[in-house]
Amino acid sequence: MARVRMSDVAARAGVSTATVSMVLNGVNATRISSQTQQRVREAAEEVGYKPNSVARSLRTQQTRMVGLISDTIASTPFAGRMLAGANDVAREQGHLVILVDTEHDAAAERRALHALSGQQVDAMIYACMWHQVVEVPEGLPEDAVLLDCAPVAGDRAAVVPDERAGGMAAVRELVTAGHRRIAFVDAEERFDLVASRLRYEGYLRVLADAGIEPDPALHARAEPVAGGGREAARRLLELPAARRPTAMFCFNDRMAMGAYAAAHRRGLSVPGDLSIVGYDDQQLVAAELDPPLTTIALPHYEMGRWAMEVALGLRQADPAEPHLMPCPVIRRASVGPPPAAFGG
Amino acid sequence: MARVRMSDVAARAGVSTATVSMVLNGVNATRISSQTQQRVREAAEEVGYKPNSVARSLRTQQTRMVGLISDTIASTPFAGRMLAGANDVAREQGHLVILVDTEHDAAAERRALHALSGQQVDAMIYACMWHQVVEVPEGLPEDAVLLDCAPVAGDRAAVVPDERAGGMAAVRELVTAGHRRIAFVDAEERFDLVASRLRYEGYLRVLADAGIEPDPALHARAEPVAGGGREAARRLLELPAARRPTAMFCFNDRMAMGAYAAAHRRGLSVPGDLSIVGYDDQQLVAAELDPPLTTIALPHYEMGRWAMEVALGLRQADPAEPHLMPCPVIRRASVGPPPAAFGG
DNA sequence: AACCTCAGTTTAATCGATTAAACAGCCGCG
DNA sequence: CGCGGCTGTTTAATCGATTAAACTGAGGTT
Numbered sequence: 001m002a003r004v005r006m007s008d009v010a011a012r013a014g015v016s017t018a019t020v021s022m023v024l025n026g027v028n029a030t031r032i033s034s035q036t037q038q039r040v041r042e043a044a045e046e047v048g049y050k051p052n053s054v055a056r057s058l059r060t061q062q063t064r065m066v067g068l069i070s071d072t073i074a075s076t077p078f079a080g081r082m083l084a085g086a087n088d089v090a091r092e093q094g095h096l097v098i099l100v101d102t103e104h105d106a107a108a109e110r111r112a113l114h115a116l117s118g119q120q121v122d123a124m125i126y127a128c129m130w131h132q133v134v135e136v137p138e139g140l141p142e143d144a145v146l147l148d149c150a151p152v153a154g155d156r157a158a159v160v161p162d163e164r165a166g167g168m169a170a171v172r173e174l175v176t177a178g179h180r181r182i183a184f185v186d187a188e189e190r191f192d193l194v195a196s197r198l199r200y201e202g203y204l205r206v207l208a209d210a211g212i213e214p215d216p217a218l219h220a221r222a223e224p225v226a227g228g229g230r231e232a233a234r235r236l237l238e239l240p241a242a243r244r245p246t247a248m249f250c251f252n253d254r255m256a257m258g259a260y261a262a263a264h265r266r267g268l269s270v271p272g273d274l275s276i277v278g279y280d281d282q283q284l285v286a287a288e289l290d291p292p293l294t295t296i297a298l299p300h301y302e303m304g305r306w307a308m309e310v311a312l313g314l315r316q317a318d319p320a321e322p323h324l325m326p327c328p329v330i331r332r333a334s335v336g337p338p339p340a341a342f343g344g
Numbered sequence: 345m346a347r348v349r350m351s352d353v354a355a356r357a358g359v360s361t362a363t364v365s366m367v368l369n370g371v372n373a374t375r376i377s378s379q380t381q382q383r384v385r386e387a388a389e390e391v392g393y394k395p396n397s398v399a400r401s402l403r404t405q406q407t408r409m410v411g412l413i414s415d416t417i418a419s420t421p422f423a424g425r426m427l428a429g430a431n432d433v434a435r436e437q438g439h440l441v442i443l444v445d446t447e448h449d450a451a452a453e454r455r456a457l458h459a460l461s462g463q464q465v466d467a468m469i470y471a472c473m474w475h476q477v478v479e480v481p482e483g484l485p486e487d488a489v490l491l492d493c494a495p496v497a498g499d500r501a502a503v504v505p506d507e508r509a510g511g512m513a514a515v516r517e518l519v520t521a522g523h524r525r526i527a528f529v530d531a532e533e534r535f536d537l538v539a540s541r542l543r544y545e546g547y548l549r550v551l552a553d554a555g556i557e558p559d560p561a562l563h564a565r566a567e568p569v570a571g572g573g574r575e576a577a578r579r580l581l582e583l584p585a586a587r588r589p590t591a592m593f594c595f596n597d598r599m600a601m602g603a604y605a606a607a608h609r610r611g612l613s614v615p616g617d618l619s620i621v622g623y624d625d626q627q628l629v630a631a632e633l634d635p636p637l638t639t640i641a642l643p644h645y646e647m648g649r650w651a652m653e654v655a656l657g658l659r660q661a662d663p664a665e666p667h668l669m670p671c672p673v674i675r676r677a678s679v680g681p682p683p684a685a686f687g688g
Numbered sequence: 689a690a691c692c693t694c695a696g697t698t699t700a701a702t703c704g705a706t707t708a709a710a711c712a713g714c715c716g717c718g
Numbered sequence: 719c720g721c722g723g724c725t726g727t728t729t730a731a732t733c734g735a736t737t738a739a740a741c742t743g744a745g746g747t748t
Contacts, residue, residue: 003704005704006705007704007705015728016729017704017706018728019727021707025706027707033727036727051705052704053459054398054402054704055402055703055706055733056706057705058703058704059704059733060705065442076424077424079424083443084445087444098409098440099441099442100431101428101432115440116440119440225632226633227632254628257632258634284421285629288571288601289570290605349733349735350735359698360699361698361734361735362697362698362700363697363698365736366697369736375695397735398735399703401703401735402702402704402705403734403736403737404703404735
């Protein structure tokens with residue numbers, strides 16, 4: 001069954017296609033008699049007319065589509081939330097999103113850019129699956145928005161999580177619970193994570209504000225996975241009692257998961273003997289630990305929305321520096337006062 | 345800077361647009377002299393010509409785009425793999441995918457269908473984020489492919505995981521390790537999960553094959569999350585020694601995570617005292633448990649590929665019944681022989 | 689010389705919409 | 719009666735490609 005065209009509607013209503021177009025788009029609507037309008041609408045309904053947006057796009061030079069280029073967005077559980085945020089805004093604005101995955105391969109990136117600009121997308125978003133500083137790929141339009149990454153140089157609208165404030169919030173949770181010996185279970189330097197650096201800055205800042213002298217022995221580093229967290233936590237818990245931490249801020253929820261394991265191995269309870277704060281609010285993990293993990297959420301959904309809002313011109317962005325999206329603290333049950341022996 | 349059109353290339357090369365089109369598309373190429381071809385190519389290169397695919401699509405009636413409609417695909421960590429599979433095939437074939445999220449809302453679904461068919465997509469995939477039986481939304485084209493769901497009625501190409509075979513493989517792991525008292529830590533019936541039913545069938549089948557009488561007490565059900573798994577496992581471990589399971593097949597990795605916790609609480613080690621097999625091979629979870637969890641992977645990536653291959657006509661599908669995609673077993677370290685007291 | 693063939697290229701229609709400009713009636717006015 | 723102005727609608731150009739059909743000129747045949 002062939003698609004029905006505007007001319008079919010026009011024929012049925014006994015008018016020209018110009019009239020149909022005007023009626024259906026509400027353009028110059030006052031100039032068309034209401035009987036005609038009525039007739040056109042009925043005809044369109046009867047024949048089941050659906051405008052061909054390819055033709056419309058060609059004429060109007062607007063596709064109402066936005067391109068979303070990402071390095072492997074699809075393979076991380078976080079990424080979905082960014083996509084969802086971007087998608088929601090797009091939908092609200094009557095836009096569709098075209099998703100292209102480049103696997104961070106330069107050639108694929110170039111092809112994607114090519115395909116999308118050939119596709120005449122109205123806007124473009126370049127997304128990373130974790131917070132990083134990137135070389136902007138050549139050919140990325142000036143008005144493209146960077147999502148979860150900041151340009152290494154040059155001015156681009158960009159949005160990233162406010163990791164420093166997040167780190168501060170995490171440590172503040174522990175300080176206000178009364179802890180003074182707070183460890184930072186960090187990712188190793190070789191991973192070169194901007195999140196690691198910023199969260200550590202936040203950690204130091206809050207310690208300073210609270211008048212706590214940072215103890216280098218409490219900055220433990222390991223691979224940022226559960227196994228690494230377990231190892232790092234084990235080492236920390238083997239410290240002599242006076243230097244041992246009563247609380248740990250873990251670089252991410254996976255490391256926190258490992259810290260739980262290390263605590264259990266030593267027969268310590270969370271949060272009775274050891275308080276733990278994670279980062280990421282990782283789906284299906286943080287909430288399911290026992291006890292549920294207090295953590296800092298990454299604002300993926302909000303960043304996705306922000307990026308799309310800027311891309312569609314709904315919101316102004318300062319291209320001079322990335323927008324910092326706040327990371328909310330998710331209070332669950334892994335933080336308590338320090339054990340009595342250490343308490344104030 | 346205005347986009348450069350084919351006519352610009354034509355002007356620079358001193359030929360007509362027809363010639364440019366033929367050269368650049370390699371159509372009727374033999375009929376065009378190689379000098380002209382050369383000149384056209386150079387001109388195109390020099391002016392940086394990129395074909396306008398909107399115009400091309402209008403003319404050829406092919407958009408090289410495929411619509412992917414999903415209920416909240418973006419919000420589950422699995423979904424990404426399906427998307428990746430579909431996307432990879434699309435890319436290989438020079439197609440782009442338009443992603444629409446409907447949140448399983450009928451109105452949104454209708455709008456999405458409308459938008460996509462207006463967009464003249466060449467193919468369509470309807471995806472669910474977890475295996476279910478669905479009412480096919482009205483207006484979904486005949487040749488759309490269902491991904492991770494089966495139509496409640498009517499013939500549609502569809503692909504779902506082979507949950508029954510997966511359940512069989514899981515239990516077989518335990519049987520061959522020597523276990524006879526194998527529990528199934530299942531989701532509660534009220535969740536009405538097709539996966540639950542099928543995996544249970546697989547469980548029963550393997551027990552029967554191994555000549556093991558199923559013990560209804562070993563079919564424990566709870567909410568399919570870590571907490572539920574913990575509770576169900578706790579109850580099972582409280583059974584009198586003679587009836588207590590030496591192994592558990594858990595409906596999913598989250599329940600398995602809870603089973604680990606229950607075992608630890610009773611001072612049982614995995615797999616020394618209790619062997620555990622999960623399902624889903626959930627990213628960032630299964631591999632990070634201690635010990636790493638032996639589990640059955642859901643073939644999301646492969647299903648995504650399959651669906652796209654069928655959608656693009658690269659592969660035939662039998663619309664009469666869903667294609668069953670095998671679920672591979674991922675052997676890690678949570679299965680061992682039963683404790684000596686029970687051993688063969 | 690008239691005619692045919694064929695390689696190489698151009699002309700022009702087309703895809704399905706949008707929209708500026710033109711047009712046809714009708715009314716009122718001097 | 720003729721003309722300007724209004725209302726409601728149509729005409730036709732346009733967006734940027736693809737492609738069937740037409741054309742051009744050189745070379746070969748009779």
